[in-house]
Amino acid sequence: MSSSGGSPADSARGSASERVERLFSYGTLRLASVQRGTFGAELPTRDDSLPGFRLGMVKITDPHVIALSGSDEHPILERTDDPADSVAGSVLELTSEQLAAADAYEVADYVRVAVTLASGTQAWVYVGVEG
Secondary structure, eight states, X not given: OXXXXXXXXXXXXXXXXXXXXXXXXXXXXXXXXXXXXXXXXXXXXXXXXXXXEEXXXXXXXXXXXXXXXXXXXXXXXXXXXXXXXXXXXXXXXXXXXXXXXXXXXXOTTEEEEEEEOTTSOEEEEEEETTO
């Protein structure tokens, strides 16, 4: 898993583990069972949306991810740059360690990038490698 762009982490000072990272999820990372299996707990979330994208689907082959999510087909973001397109989801608040766990959960079809959500919140999101 690779990432690009600057960190949308909270401006809180201190160690990386104390910073709050924000991750926009539009798929399986919103599921309580996936959060418990990936992060060890359910995370604080709030609703938001991401303009300029639409949802596609990707076939998952990783047995661990399939077992956690209960599905071998997951949604994947596709960039359209059309402001009329928007994807609803949730902002998860997590630590740097939990963000690393999310990176490990996501398969090679996804890449983590920094985005600005409809609310103006800066967050990470996983998009299609081509997106």
